[in-house]
Amino acid sequence: MTVLKALKKIFGKSEAEPLAPASMTPSSNTSPRTDAQQPGRSAPAPAPVPAPAPVTIPDAQPAAEQPHIEKPKIAKPRREVAPKPPVIPWKLEDFAVEPQESKTRFHDFKLTPELMHAIQDLGFPYCTPIQAEVLGYTLSGRDAIGRAQTGTGKTAAFLISIISQLTQTPPPKERYMGEPRALIIAPTRELVVQIAKDAADLTKYTDLNVMTFVGGMDFDKQLKQLEARHCDILVATPGRLLDFNQRGEVHLDMVEVMVLDEADRMLDMGFIPQVRQIIRQTPPKAERQTLLFSATFTEDVMNLAKQWTTDPAIVEIEALNVASDMVEQHVYAVAGADKYKLLFNLVNDNGWERVIVFANRKDEVRRIEERLVRDGINAAQLSGDVPQHKRIKTLEGFREGKIRVLVATDVAGRGIHIDGISHVINFTLPEVPDDYVHRIGRTGRAGASGVSISFAGEDDSYQLPSIETLLGRKISCETPPTELLRPVVRAVRKPYDPDATA
Template sequence: MTVLKALKKMFGKSEAEQLVPGSSAPAHSPSRTEVQKKPQRTPPVANTEKDAATAPVAPPPEQTRNDAPKPRRERAPKPPAVAWKLEDFVVEPQEGKTRFHDFKLAPELMHAIQDLGFPYCTPIQAQVLGFTLAGKDAIGRAQTGTGKTAAFLISIITQLLQTPPPKERYMGEPRALIIAPTRELVVQIAKDAADLTKYTGLNVMTFVGGMDFDKQLKHLEARHCDILVATPGRLLDFNQRGDVHLDMVEVMVLDEADRMLDMGFIPQVRQIIRQTPPKSERQTLLFSATFTEDVMNLAKQWTTDPSIVEIEALNVASENVEQHIYAVAGADKYKLLYNLVNDNGWERVMVFANRKDEVRRIEERLVRDGVNAAQLSGDVPQHKRIKTLEGFREGKIRVLVATDVAGRGIHIDGISHVINFTLPEVPDDYVHRIGRTGRAGAEGVSISFAGEDDSYQLPSIEALLGKKISCETPPTHLLRPVERKRP
């Protein structure tokens, strides 16, 4: 107690209490709530640095003896960053090929294109960019894997870099909007957009259903949204709550319009488009794998004098995919699937079925029989779907059983085999399914099971492919019963 009295006389009561172990924090310390308090809504902000430069700087809080600064360790100086120049990206002209150098693209964008290893444009990129970079609306028809995503992203990024943003805008006012029918496709487009914008300072955001709403809202409130990629339903949720405003959209993209028609999304898309500027004041790009009468009617409503680009694939299905069809009774399909995967030791296989209940049963039987499998369908929550895809991409999951929700927009390298447990009802879906293998120049194999219930789909698939696929009878040893694992 004598020491405490002496300290009080020497320093005063409050400072002495600071030095006594177990005492409370000084009265001037801010509370946790004061430190963490944030505004609920971010108002319009001006894009100017003047206020920030002239704002008074708060003096640092008075240090106590226990807060004495520690000596800093000397850090090795970082090597200076080497400035990238367009001359670093050398691509020789080639007859019949269009280089990205042939368009007036920003150096930041060209730097990202070089990082991705794209020296030449694909046919749809070369044709679409010729129109869209001039500000025209466009309608593009191309199969999956032709590079259409990069075509519209490059056009969007160029528009946003060439046109300064408005001086005042809400955080939730995107300048470019991309609508896609499935969550997987949205995630893939956003990933490609992040790769292409990494040197530009543009912000890319995604809105998809099945993910944490509040988490997406926090991302929206933290920074300006330049490019928004979204599924129709979740975008409407944000729009109707007043968190997203679409009145500043300069470029709008509708990807896989035919799929949106099939999935019944067009009424929602109409609601969204009504929130954007008139079609004469925005650039609209529409992409579809097929040009049906319904798709073309939508295009007329939403575009102004569009340029039409149609890319006919030299071969509808990739030549890198070796195609087989096994004629097999429905009761023997599972035995054939299990023995094919197990006997050959395949490590990364996609199995497609037409219905969600089929997908669930196949996955459950594979897991029960000791195969590391997972399912992907509309019934699986979004967070689990993303986790499943990552596990499959990393090789932790051996067999991925899916509906056609995974047939488009999912790019996973190293899939050795695609198996159609049931033949698709739409011939185009066959092409999308088998296109999951044989990617990036690799060889792939597709095997389709034609049973008594689905073999009638073969003629229309062969008509689309422009060739016959011979039916084979599976070897007897592949139809042997599956040995049940002991519990």
């Protein structure tokens, strides 16, 4: 206290006068001490703060309950909503088809009006030969084995049989979402997608649900569709179907109809062990209807058919003569080094807009597609290396005419069913003669004419005799015109990008 008194005396302050706070700048570690903090002193009363003017709120509510007042929005002109077209009732009499000798009408079978309506929309008044024969057996519930090439209408044959069965027989009252009533197994993703599209067209007037399971696409997305609704018709590749089955998402104990499409191709691709596992999950063959289709009836195919069918009807449709008649076939003898020049000049000079080019290996497909794009031709590739979502976009772009040239391997090209393909070009001759028939069958479809051109070089010309033996006739070998072997002059066109958004 003595020191404090001395300081007050020095500064001329008495004990009664309060010591004025010193003006100082606080450091980072200290802060000025207020009177309230000083020992023995009370803080001065704060200066009165004027109260805010009262705000009158009509019907005041607690803050949490007050409505949110939005700013007035500028009214936008409303778009006129087009009225929905009226539903026109349809009767079987609206689908009039005159009987013709040697032709079978769909009217000649007992099909439901909903199915007949869809068939009329697709423009199919008469059955193809395989449809007429197969339906004669399968609609009565009999198993069948069919030998037919692609493009003969076999897909519609087994789909019509399935839809007829499912619509005329009510489903079980108790069933899980993942219990299909019909199962179709096909070897390639493209073929599965095509079959499912045809099934959707034929079931459009029914309550049947069609689903697809293929590898290379998002598993969870495919699972969500399975969880959303019952599955009536399931189209799948063997591997992905097993994935769902082994996870307990799909149960095959209620399958009424099972279809194995392109059994010969499944044998070639090594899918039969997987198919055996799948079939073991289905009801016994005496309790289900089984349909098996193959382009060839080899001993292995027939052995499988005996194991999986009961007293099947055998239906054989020769499609080779049909393909030969509808498709104009040419073979050009050309050196391997000149094949690309010949391909480019054929497409570019003639202005062809929808062409499929086949090659035997994936690396060949990639190189051909890259060179065509580099030289200004809208081209895309289809092979096992291409992701599934991109393959679907590519096929749609080709179908819509955005892609001029589709370069494919046999496996990827097996399930391509697109009308309007004017030319098929075999950049390399196939190693299996049957594949030649499948390739040229991509053109000349639905009664239209088409052209196939094969390049026979020093490395693959030895395949030609076996192809001619299969066809039962000679194919004349030509020398390409000199102008078609000139150096490539790059075209100026924007390449197609399937991942680009419109």
